[in-house]
Amino acid sequence: MTARALIIGAPRSGSGKTSVTIGLLRAFARRGVKVRGIKTGPDYIDPGFHQAATHLPGLNLDSWAMAPDLLRHLARGQAEDAELLLIESAMGLFDGIVSEENRSGAASDLARLFRLPVLLVLDVSGQSQTAGAIAYGFAHYDPTVEIAGCVLNRAGSERHRKLCGDAIEAAGLPVVGTILRDPTLILPERHLGLVQASEHPEMDAHIERLADAMEASLDLDAIFALAKPFDIPPGSAEKSLPPPGQRIALASDAAFTFLYPHLAREWRSAGAEIIPFSPLADEAPPADCDVCWLPGGYPELHAGRLAAAMNFKAGLSRFAETKPVHGECGGYMVLGETLEDAEGATHEMTGLLSHRTSFARRKMNLGYRQAELLENGPLGRKGETVRGHEFHYASTVSPGADEPFARIADGAGKEIGPSGGRRGFVSGTFFHAIARG
Incomplete structure (x- = not known):
């Protein structure tokens, strides 16, 4: 089985990537799709939410800390027996450190390495047609990173959705759905970021609400179609940390x-x-x-x-x-x-x-x-x-x-x-x- 894969990115932290990713993971799982999550960067909390949504282990892929061969090795392992991989970006899509080529820690490194398209989550609260300029900028900023479509998040009304969506589509990108503003969909936070999945007293019910919202708001068939076959060369575990003991x-x-x-x-x-x-x-x-x-x-x-x-x-x-x-x-x-x-x-x-x-x-x-x-x-x-x-x-x-x-x-x-x-x-x-x- 060859999995399909899609990166879920955004212009910044706080755009709603995690809620969209968790909701989509559960929504696709409800459909019987064998779906798994991956988090880019060193964030060790979100893989727990991915696991809670799919009941399958999550994974971190960090292009700064992990050599390309190790990234391929780990990614291929996560794709085994999967039909769909949803790879959630950390921070903004291009946010990383100044480093050697494709070793910045940014999700865009993985988009290039694995030749995967990006679904862009745009928090459109406080703007309308300007969303078109942001989407256009992402589509043209780096020709080696393909922006395949957009999700509008935190829209205030149908009129707001239309203003933003029309501007983005005029810029040449499809909009695969709009999520209206809903404070109940926000995950709780703590001093190191999000509360862990295991600590949320009603985590499964919250994930179900997120999945309901994604099913009602987004075109799941279109999102699945945006994902590309995840056909990458074998990697190597040489740079992984060996077991500290038997x-x-x-x-x-x-x-x-x-x-x-x-x-x-x-x-x-x-x-x-x-x-x-x-x-x-x-x-x-x-x-x-x-x-x-x-x-x-x-x-x-x-x-x-x-x-x-x-x-x-x-x-x-x-x-x-x-x-x-x-x-x-x-x-x-x-x-x-x-x-x-x-x-x-x-x-x-x-x-x-x-x-x-x-x-x-x-x-x-x-x-x-x-x-x-x-x-x-x-x-x-x-x-x-x-x-x-x-x-x-x-x-x-x-x-x-x-x-x-x-x-x-x-x-x-x-x-x-x-x-x-x-x-x-x-x-x-x-x-x-x-x-x-």
């Missing part, structure tokens, strides 16, 4: 949720087993595992329970005496001595590393990271480079006395300095690893 104890609960889907998939494909456990349920990593991974999440929302999870903390300490333990972002915070929550209360963490963090003293840290590993560990060998991403508001109020885990630079190669910490078999950092450099 049996991986993975912290997995409401405090530890941010693991990139492609990591788990590639680790399993390489023969590793992933054994979940819940620190919030006061579970320790199973002793028969050979590495423990604490992913990111929202430990600051559960700091009191984590501080009181004595079996988890004691068991993790015993595990770390002889086996590697690695923490990313939220996991790194839990490996430290203390965590100050948003209300200013300080909670004792595991103390396996000596830093102290605070969510009360917020400072946004955001961007791509190139990390040169300073010692052998779960992410690779000393001297190897790992590409990843950092996004958090927590601050380090005391760096501690541990050796640094890595020397990091930003996406453009500008040196930032040492990152994270390591002590014995324990290591951690605020950046999320995506692929080998």
